[in-house]
Structure formats: C-alpha cells, structure tokens
Amino acid sequence: NMGLPRVNLFFFLFIIRVLISLQSKEHVLLDMKASGSELGWLTSPNENGWEIVQTVVNSSLLYTYSVCNVDSADQDNWVRTTFIQRRPESSRVSVELQFIVRDCNTFDGASVTCKETFNLFMSEADADVGTSFRKGQFRKVATIAPDEVTRGRVPKVNTETRTVFPLSKKGFYLAFQDMGACVALLSVRVYYKTCPSTVRSLAAFPETVADALREVEGVCVKNAISQTTPRIYCTAEGKWVVPVVQCQCLPGYEATEGSCQECKPGYFKPSASNEICQVCPENTKSSSAGATECVCEDGFFRSPSDPLTAACSAPPSAPRDLTSTTLSGDGRLLLSWSPPLETGGRSDLTYSVACEICDESQCVACGEKIRFETGPTELKEPGVVVSDLDSHHNYTFTVEAHSGVSQYGSERATASITTTLDYTNPPKVTSIHLDDRGPTSLSLSWTLSRRPPAHISHHYELMYRKKDTEGESDVTTYTVLILDKNSVLINDLTPDTTYVFRVLVKLSPEVMPGSYSKDQAFHTSALAESQTQNKPTLVMGAVVGVAIILLIVVAVLLLRRRRLSSRGRGGPEDPYFSTADQLKPLKTYVDPHTYEDPNIAIQKFVKEIDPNIIRKEKVIGVGEFGEVFRGVMKVPRKGDLAVAIKTLKPGYSEKQRQDFLSEASIMGQFSHPNIIRLEGVVTKFKHAMIVTEYMENGALDTHLKEHDTEIPPYQLLGMLRGIAAGMKYLSDMNYVHRDLAARNVLVNSSLECKVSDFGLSRVLEDDAEGTYTTRGGKIPIRWTAPEAIEYRKFTSASDVWSFGIVMWEVMAFGERPYWDMSNHEVMKAINEAFRLPAPMDCPSAIYQLMLQCWQHDRSKRPRFSDIVNILDKLLQSPESLKTIADFDPRVSIRLPSTSGCDNTMFRSVAEWLESIKMSQYNESFARAGITTMDHVLALRPEDIRNIGVRLPGHMKRIAYSILGLKDETSSLSVFAV
Structure with a gap:
C-alpha cells in the first residue's frame, strides 16, 4: 500500500471505483471465482476429461476446471456451466475468461496430438434442462487462443473476453470443448453492461442496457429547458457518446455541477443559455437571487438598443463655449463648441444644430435659406461651417448633445449671433461655359464664387464682341445685355466667327459693383458643320467598338496562355475548379518529393519526438513498412496520451526509410479534426517511428x-x-x-x-x-x-x-x-x-x-x-431521412436466381448463408429442420423469427435473399418484411 494509511487507501480505491462506474456498469450473471468449490458444472465424459482442481495462482487458492490429455489423439472433452438466466432487457452478454495453457513443446513425444487452443460454445433455452446434455444444441462462439503459453514453473495467465449475441430466450448455457490441450480455466465471468444513469449537458438519462448502439431520450434537469427532447447514444461497451441536444439553464440560473442554480445576489443572467451569471453592471441596483436583469439606478437609463448586460448611463450635459467665426467675408460662418462636461459614460455622442432668424417681434426657422456644409444633425465633431448667410440678420443657433439615452432628458447650449456681413465684395463670376452653339447662335451659362443674398436684388451684365483680327483697327465695339439669370442664348451672330465674352454681377445700387470676369472666347460653327455634326460621333463609336474587340482577343489569348502554363506545372486545369476556387487565399500542400533532400521536408513539416517518452504496448496491425503498435506517449502537463506507432522493420534501405517518412512529411502539413493527427516522428535513432493519434475503433x-x-x-x-x-x-x-x-x-x-x-x-x-x-x-x-x-x-x-x-x-x-x-x-x-x-x-x-x-x-x-x-x-x-430508396435484392445481393456464383444451384443451406454473410445461423437453421434449399424457399417471414433470427437487419437480409431466390415472376409484395 506504499505506506498509505488504511483509511486513505480505501478512500482512494473507492474513488477509482466511482470513476469507473461513470463509464459503464457491469451486471454479473455468473462468476466462477465467487462460486468456489460449489460450481456443479456438467462434464462429458465423466472421467478422463475436465475435472475440478485446486490451484494456487499468485498466492491465491482457486478452484479451476482443468484437462491435460495431450498424449491421446481424438480428444473431445466438454464442460458445461449451470443454467445462466438472462435479464429480459439484455440481448448480448460478455464472457471474460482467465486461463492457463501449457506449451506443447514441454511435453516429450506429444507434439503431434497436443493442442494449444480450446473452443467456446453457447446454447439458449427457456428453462433449465438439468443434466440433459446434447452437443448438437450448442453453437460455436469462438476459438480461444492464449497470448502467452506457460513453459516453466511460473504460470502465464491469459485473459480473453468474447461477446455472445443475439440472445432471445430466458437463459443459456456456456460450454468449453477441449480437443487435446493442457488447459486450466481459472475464472469464467458472464456479465452484461449498462450505461449508468447520468447527467450530461444538463439532461438526465436513465440507466440503459448496452446492447447495440442505442439512442436514449432524457429529461432536462430542474430549471433547464431545451427546444427538443435531449438525446444521447449508449454504445455496446456501456459508454455514453454523442449528445444530440443540450439543455440550457433558464434566465436567472447558471450551470453548476450538472444542475441549474440561482444566480447569487448582485448577479444576473438575462436569457436561457449555458453562460454563467454576471455581476450587475455599473449604475444599477443590486439584484436579488435568481435575477434576470439589474435595474438602473435613479437618473440612469439604458438605450432600447442596449443589451441587459450593458451598464446604465445618464444623458449628456449641455455643450459648452459656443462661438462663431466669420470666414473670408463671403457669407460663411464657423460654429464651434466644447464637448459636455458629463457624457453619461457613453461613447455614442453626437450633436445637432438648429437655426432661427430673429427680429424684434418673433423668430422663424432658417429652413433652406442657409446651408450646413456637413449637415445639421448627427455631427460627431464639435463644429460646423454654415454658408449662404445674409447680411444684417440676427441668427440664433442652438446646439444640442445627443446619446442613446437622450430621450430621457438632455440640456441644450444656445447662443444668439448677429451677422455683420455687408457684402462690400459682391460675388464674382468664376467661369463661363459654352452649352451649345450653331452657325448664328451661342448658348452660355456661368458660375459664381458664392450665391447672391436672397434679400438683395441683383442682375448680370454681359458684354461681348467679335475677336480682333490682324490688320483691323484698334477700336472695339461691345454689345451689352442686362440679364436676371445666369444663362443666355445669343442669336444673330456671324457664322464661323470667334466672340469674346465677360460677365459682371451687379447688386442693389447701394452696393458697389464688383469686377468683370476674365474674357473667354467662343466660336460659332460654320454652315457646313451642322450637316456633318454626327460624323465625329460615328467615328468615336467605331473606335470604341474596335477597342472592345481588341480587349476581348487579348483576354482570350492571356487565358489560353495561363491554362497552358498551369498544365505545364501540373496544376488543376480542368473546369471542375472554378476561378474563385483557384484564387482562395488558402494554405497549399507542398509535395515532399520536390525536395532534393527528403530530410529537409521532415525537418520543415514534422516535430521530432524523444523516443524515451514513447512506450509500445500491443501490436494492432501490420503496415507496408513494419508493425503498427498501440502505445502511450508522455505529454508534459497532460499525462499519458494513447497513440498509434508505425515502425520501420529491420534491414531497411535508405530509400525505404525516406519513403516511410514521406507519409509524415505529408501528414505534418494538415491540421483538421477529421484528418488523422500526426504527433511526431523519431528519426534520429536507429529505429524510425511515426506517431499518430490512436483511433480506438480502427478502420x-x-x-x-x-x-x-x-x-x-x-x-x-x-x-x-x-x-x-x-x-x-x-x-x-x-x-x-x-x-x-x-x-x-x-x-x-x-x-x-x-x-x-x-x-x-x-x-x-x-x-x-x-x-x-x-x-x-x-x-x-x-x-x-x-x-x-x-x-x-x-x-x-x-x-x-x-x-x-x-x-x-x-x-x-x-x-x-x-x-x-x-x-x-x-x-x-x-x-x-x-x-x-x-x-x-x-x-x-x-x-x-x-x-x-x-x-x-x-x-x-x-x-x-x-x-x-x-x-x-x-x-x-x-x-x-425517412424516405427510403428503392431496393432490388437480386441486384444488391447479386444472386442470379437460385444459382451460386458458378451458375449452379446452391449445394447446401450453409453455402447459401455464407454467400449472404449470415453463417452464424447455420446451426439455428439446422435445429429448425431447414436442411435443403427447397425448405429455404418455403420459408415465410414469421418462420425466420421462429428460427431464432432477432436482429431486424439480419431478418431483412435473409428475407430479401429468399426473395431474390424466388422466381422473378413472383409477386414482390407477397414476401414483404
């Protein structure tokens, strides 16, 4: 006991037993060791066969059944257990055997008749038949072979477990047949497993018999709910796997050790989920036990869009220090202010600006008379430029701060500002545009540096003349037009002639006029030009069409060149791969064979493992290069990890070693839950190994x-x-x-x-x-x-x-x-x-x-x-998945009418059962008197059940096979399962 106190040792053993019980629970139907000398098993023959012997194994006195007639040929020694009653809910049992087999080489002259195996048989019955014993009623379960044979004085104890199924009657017998071995049965234990009652994912599941893989429904624990009924699978090994639906704790409850407990005071949980309770956020009142939310303190609020987990906040205070600055004297004003002293703890602060024009009697909204360059609302910065202001008006601007809780109350910052813009510098014409032209006309418009004030009358003075030519006098004559709009159509001009234009903006008489714009020249069209004005358009269309055709040709040539280049590189050139697939920014596999030195690929993609942390346990297969072992790898801070170990057989060549390790170079590049995981390799020692995760259920x-x-x-x-x-x-x-x-x-x-x-x-x-x-x-x-x-x-x-x-x-x-x-x-x-x-x-x-x-x-x-x-x-x-595809047994089982694979009738029932992989029912058919193929063809579905076939899948396979044996003209609906 390693010096541990007796009480601590018992407690330690108790904890181990509890942990084991969480995985599976065994219900023992027969225990040979517990029966001692009162076994009462039936032997045949009564003498010179199996007999009870007292044996000391590992300092323990055991009663065993032994036989050792190795020097006599044609041995047929049987020992049958007492009647084992089956539990109605279990259709399969496990038989655990502990036995010793003597090495035949230790017997002089008996190597011909000596055996090192014995057989396990089983027979079902609805009642105890007493001493009646008929070998023909038993069917073979397995041939039992030892992993280790005993050669010297120290016995080598072997343990083997076999599963017996399907069971349908009230009980059964086990029998052991010796055909010339020297064997001692130390222990026979018969049991069935159950998945123990458990709570998984907040759902309680009852104890369930572990037959085949079985779906089990559960019930959510108290204060937990689920959209659908929680389900889980109980395996044949008595383990719970693959929970299908998870329960979630109600609002105000959190998961604690498989149950849902109330949130503690000061904590809350707003919804049904598997999350834990949270501490009440800032500016909220302390909650009571089981709270689903924390209420805001007085003066604090939540926005309708805020989650219940958000802190409460207060409305912002008023913006501060509102000021205005005139910009360049052209009716533009910069409003600026400072953020509020109190933001309420929120980061979604915005501002809005309202404008009013006030006189001595009233104030009216500015409306569209002015313009906010970045808009009057949803301002994120503390400032905005206002334009199109008129002179000598009183403008009142109101700035308000907003947040997600402003609707519950906010303060405003207001200021009255009187503009002093006198417009001593009227707007200027910045450019003149030619909108259309003809032989005798020009259509013009112009833009201003700013909009003229609405309350001041204004007009435009347009002057134009013919452009001077060489040899003409220096005297120029202007034509002047007074206009109300910033556009004009001038007629009665001379064809194919250039005219020079200038424009002046004139306000009311009390305002000094500004200056004329720069001269701009425009040319009237010739008389013949109007008849061919569509020619440039046609030429331009033709040029564009040719350019498009050239682009298409270039694109086709580039695509063909790219495909040829891809094909030369061995890339995926076929149309199965879309362009989008090829352009996805994903990690790409690198072929390790492209490296001149394969060891470089190993070093790049694979982790080297110290062989001292790996322990081989048992051979589980043979690979292309050597044996495959189940083993254990010690991982720091994680303990022992089950692994599979591929080995390289002795006498390998360097090429074989490189080929062996190339698989690791490939696997080392992959990381996905559905790709076998490479743990690492051993390459720096004589025996190379590849270590992967261990997959318990194999291929x-x-x-x-x-x-x-x-x-x-x-x-x-x-x-x-x-x-x-x-x-x-x-x-x-x-x-x-x-x-x-x-x-x-x-x-x-x-x-x-x-x-x-x-x-x-x-x-x-x-x-x-x-x-x-x-x-x-x-x-x-x-x-x-x-x-x-x-x-x-x-x-x-x-x-x-x-x-x-x-x-x-x-x-x-x-x-x-x-x-x-x-x-x-x-x-x-x-x-x-x-x-x-x-x-x-x-x-x-x-x-x-x-x-x-x-x-x-x-x-x-x-x-x-x-x-x-x-x-x-x-x-x-x-x-x-409920709709089943059509099934043709004659095709699926590939039975040509009543013929075997060689187009002849099946010679026996056993041959037919072997062809459909149902050989385990040979003795069941024989006991029922089904000994010829004519008997098989006469079977009905209920007859198959009576023979002893219980599994639904096996019943269907046999029934469909019989349907395939029948004549194709028979009605398919007559023989329906």
Whole structure:
C-alpha cells in the first residue's frame, strides 16, 4: 500500500471505483471465482476429461476446471456451466475468461496430438434442462487462443473476453470443448453492461442496457429547458457518446455541477443559455437571487438598443463655449463648441444644430435659406461651417448633445449671433461655359464664387464682341445685355466667327459693383458643320467598338496562355475548379518529393519526438513498412496520451526509410479534426517511428461490419459528414488523396471519422485488371473514377467519385463494392452506365447524393464544399431521412436466381448463408429442420423469427435473399418484411 494509511487507501480505491462506474456498469450473471468449490458444472465424459482442481495462482487458492490429455489423439472433452438466466432487457452478454495453457513443446513425444487452443460454445433455452446434455444444441462462439503459453514453473495467465449475441430466450448455457490441450480455466465471468444513469449537458438519462448502439431520450434537469427532447447514444461497451441536444439553464440560473442554480445576489443572467451569471453592471441596483436583469439606478437609463448586460448611463450635459467665426467675408460662418462636461459614460455622442432668424417681434426657422456644409444633425465633431448667410440678420443657433439615452432628458447650449456681413465684395463670376452653339447662335451659362443674398436684388451684365483680327483697327465695339439669370442664348451672330465674352454681377445700387470676369472666347460653327455634326460621333463609336474587340482577343489569348502554363506545372486545369476556387487565399500542400533532400521536408513539416517518452504496448496491425503498435506517449502537463506507432522493420534501405517518412512529411502539413493527427516522428535513432493519434475503433469498414445494422442512419450520416469535411479541407489545400476508401478512414471511441493513409505513391499500370500498383501491393479499382483509370487524371473530382463509393460502403455496413465482380467487369459496367444500387434501408436523399458523385462528366460532380452543405441540411432535417430508396435484392445481393456464383444451384443451406454473410445461423437453421434449399424457399417471414433470427437487419437480409431466390415472376409484395 506504499505506506498509505488504511483509511486513505480505501478512500482512494473507492474513488477509482466511482470513476469507473461513470463509464459503464457491469451486471454479473455468473462468476466462477465467487462460486468456489460449489460450481456443479456438467462434464462429458465423466472421467478422463475436465475435472475440478485446486490451484494456487499468485498466492491465491482457486478452484479451476482443468484437462491435460495431450498424449491421446481424438480428444473431445466438454464442460458445461449451470443454467445462466438472462435479464429480459439484455440481448448480448460478455464472457471474460482467465486461463492457463501449457506449451506443447514441454511435453516429450506429444507434439503431434497436443493442442494449444480450446473452443467456446453457447446454447439458449427457456428453462433449465438439468443434466440433459446434447452437443448438437450448442453453437460455436469462438476459438480461444492464449497470448502467452506457460513453459516453466511460473504460470502465464491469459485473459480473453468474447461477446455472445443475439440472445432471445430466458437463459443459456456456456460450454468449453477441449480437443487435446493442457488447459486450466481459472475464472469464467458472464456479465452484461449498462450505461449508468447520468447527467450530461444538463439532461438526465436513465440507466440503459448496452446492447447495440442505442439512442436514449432524457429529461432536462430542474430549471433547464431545451427546444427538443435531449438525446444521447449508449454504445455496446456501456459508454455514453454523442449528445444530440443540450439543455440550457433558464434566465436567472447558471450551470453548476450538472444542475441549474440561482444566480447569487448582485448577479444576473438575462436569457436561457449555458453562460454563467454576471455581476450587475455599473449604475444599477443590486439584484436579488435568481435575477434576470439589474435595474438602473435613479437618473440612469439604458438605450432600447442596449443589451441587459450593458451598464446604465445618464444623458449628456449641455455643450459648452459656443462661438462663431466669420470666414473670408463671403457669407460663411464657423460654429464651434466644447464637448459636455458629463457624457453619461457613453461613447455614442453626437450633436445637432438648429437655426432661427430673429427680429424684434418673433423668430422663424432658417429652413433652406442657409446651408450646413456637413449637415445639421448627427455631427460627431464639435463644429460646423454654415454658408449662404445674409447680411444684417440676427441668427440664433442652438446646439444640442445627443446619446442613446437622450430621450430621457438632455440640456441644450444656445447662443444668439448677429451677422455683420455687408457684402462690400459682391460675388464674382468664376467661369463661363459654352452649352451649345450653331452657325448664328451661342448658348452660355456661368458660375459664381458664392450665391447672391436672397434679400438683395441683383442682375448680370454681359458684354461681348467679335475677336480682333490682324490688320483691323484698334477700336472695339461691345454689345451689352442686362440679364436676371445666369444663362443666355445669343442669336444673330456671324457664322464661323470667334466672340469674346465677360460677365459682371451687379447688386442693389447701394452696393458697389464688383469686377468683370476674365474674357473667354467662343466660336460659332460654320454652315457646313451642322450637316456633318454626327460624323465625329460615328467615328468615336467605331473606335470604341474596335477597342472592345481588341480587349476581348487579348483576354482570350492571356487565358489560353495561363491554362497552358498551369498544365505545364501540373496544376488543376480542368473546369471542375472554378476561378474563385483557384484564387482562395488558402494554405497549399507542398509535395515532399520536390525536395532534393527528403530530410529537409521532415525537418520543415514534422516535430521530432524523444523516443524515451514513447512506450509500445500491443501490436494492432501490420503496415507496408513494419508493425503498427498501440502505445502511450508522455505529454508534459497532460499525462499519458494513447497513440498509434508505425515502425520501420529491420534491414531497411535508405530509400525505404525516406519513403516511410514521406507519409509524415505529408501528414505534418494538415491540421483538421477529421484528418488523422500526426504527433511526431523519431528519426534520429536507429529505429524510425511515426506517431499518430490512436483511433480506438480502427478502420471504418471493419467497424461497420462488426456493428452491422446497429448504427442508425442519422449517426451514419454524421460519420459521412466528418469524412466530407476532412476531404473538403484536403481539396482546399490542393491535395488529391487518390485512395479514399472506408479501409483508409479511422474511427475513434466517439464515432468520429478521420481520413488517413497518405503515404503510398500510386502509379496506374496498364495490366488486364486495371489496378493501381504500390510498393505494398495492388489496390482494386472499385473506388477509382473512370477518368483516373483511363487518362490518369487525379483531381478533387476523382476524390468525389471515391467519396460516393465510401458513402455506399457506410450505408451497406462495410459490404464490398461491386461484390464479387472482377475488376474487368467493374470497368465494363461503369462504362455502360451501371451504378451501384441503393443499399438496403438507405435513405433516398443519401443515395441521390451518391449518384451525383458518380457522374461520368467530372465537371458535373459536386464539390466537397457542396457535399458538406448538403449533409448539413440533411442533419438539420432528420425527417428527410425517412424516405427510403428503392431496393432490388437480386441486384444488391447479386444472386442470379437460385444459382451460386458458378451458375449452379446452391449445394447446401450453409453455402447459401455464407454467400449472404449470415453463417452464424447455420446451426439455428439446422435445429429448425431447414436442411435443403427447397425448405429455404418455403420459408415465410414469421418462420425466420421462429428460427431464432432477432436482429431486424439480419431478418431483412435473409428475407430479401429468399426473395431474390424466388422466381422473378413472383409477386414482390407477397414476401414483404
């Protein structure tokens, strides 16, 4: 006990047991150790077979069943447990075995007859049959093989766990068959698991039996609500995963240790959410417990647009120090002021200015007589320029400060200003414009330096004359026109002649006149010019048209040159990629093979790991270059992290080492929740290793086969969405996977899918089967797009085709695409427009998306961004999954009438069951007397249930297979499940 006090040790063990119970709960149906010597198991034969033996293992006395007839051939020794009653709610149980097996090499002369394995059998019954024992009633569950055999005096204890399902009767027996091994059963423990009652995301879920993956509904805890019923999944391992809906605490409550507690006094929460309570903001009254808002103190307010979490504020005080400054003596005035002393704590301060003209009797609004150059309202700066003021008027300007709470009261700053503008400098004509001309006329207008005052009468004096020419006298004669408007049409002029004009502004007689404008000359048109006045317009139109054509030609040539340049670089030149896609500012994948020294790519993209922090635990597979281990990596401040460790087998060449590490150079460039995560590499030591995150459920195709029909369509759709999101990320990185398949997708304990396998260089060979050849073997073409097979065009579009095949694999629970068709048959069928049919119970919306991915024209296939959007919409509308696609069992199971693969009748029921992957029911059919194919064809749906088939998916598979065996002229509606 490491010196710990006894009480502390017990407390420590109690905490461990509680933590384990939070994950799963085991209900024991049989415990061999607990029974001691009172086992009462039945043996056959009674002598020279299994017998009870007292054994000391690790200083503990155990009663074991042992057998060791290794020197006799044809051994068939059985031991059967007592009747094990099944709980009605559990259809599967786990059998945990602890046993010792002696190494056959330790027995002299018995190497031929000695075995190192034994078999586990099971038989269901509705009642205890006592000592009646018939071997034919038992079906085999598994062959039990030891991880370690015992060679010396120290026994090597092995532990194996097997799952037995489906169970439908009231109880069952287990039996162990020995065929010549030296084995001792130390412990047999039979139990089923439940997901314990728990509170997740503020929802309480009841204890649930862990059979297949099961959706469980819960109830929000007190003072919490949810838009829909909260749901979660209970796995077959007794773990809760994937909460679907989360509850939220009501306003005035916050989440605390799985419950909703009232906000403390002085705190509040305004809405239903998972946020914590907040301290009451400034200028508010202290709240009571459970407050949903904090009320403003007297004199403080909130704007209607302010959230309840905002502080309260007061209206601003009056602007200060309003002054006016005359600008350049031309009727312009600068008003300026200082900000208020009190802004109320707000930053949205603005100003407005109002104007009135006052005399001794009354004041009237200025209206449009004056102009505010930046507007009279919503002023952000403390000043504004006012123009078009008249002389000798009393102007009163009022400035008011505004904020979001001004409607609750504000102060005004006012000032009366009398203008002293005497206009001793009248407006000037700054320029004269030619509006139109003819042979005998000119149309003119002019602009002024400022607008003349409205209360003072004014007119314009226009003078013009012919322009002097050489040889003429110095005497000039002007024509003078007095005008009320700033425009004029002058007639009776001489054609093709230049005239000089000047204009003067004259105010009332008491105002001194100003000066004339500068002389400006304008020329009348010739008589013939009017007949050809449209010619310049036509010429200009022609020039513009030619310019547009030239621009189009240049653009086409540049685009063609760019495409040729892209094709030369090996870039994505095909129309599947839009221009917008190519211009997206995304990180781009760098091929590590472009580096002359591959070690540079490793150093650039991958983190080096100290091998001392890595510990291998168990072999979980064999890769192209060596074994793959499950292991542990010690991470600072995080503890032990489960990892997968790929190793390089001994005797490798330098090229093999570089090829092995190239996968890490690729993976090191990716960072996405649906791409397998690279933890790092070990390259500076003799044994190179690649370390990645550990995915508990392994390859997706294997996981689906092991949980056939147990995962609901909604969950499968979520898994597909994860794969599509990972592929969208790779596509945005300009990376083409080339080998997307369910076998190259890994699944973790939360059923999250992650794309993997980036290390193989793939070359299309021109062989008869049309397969990809890699350094590790051949990959069948079943996942490959037609253009990749025929023209070696690998793009994101070809990855989309492969994703469609992955969708089919997922919905068919790992079934092999195109079944047992050869590669040649697959290529021929695809070219003839054949597409995989909908898997059984596949939602129509998902199958339609598969067909879009399998468009022969790659430009018509959806992009991965489109696929992610489509899957998101389906996940948001689960009712869209209720419509099931049409299913043809004769195509999906590929059974040609009543024939086997060689066009002959199935020779036995066992052969037929094996062809549809239902071999586990061989003994069930035999016990029911179904021994010929004629018996199979005569079965009805209710007969299948009576045989012992309970899982809905298995019932449908067998029923549809029988439908496929029947004559095609039979009515399909007669045999409906």
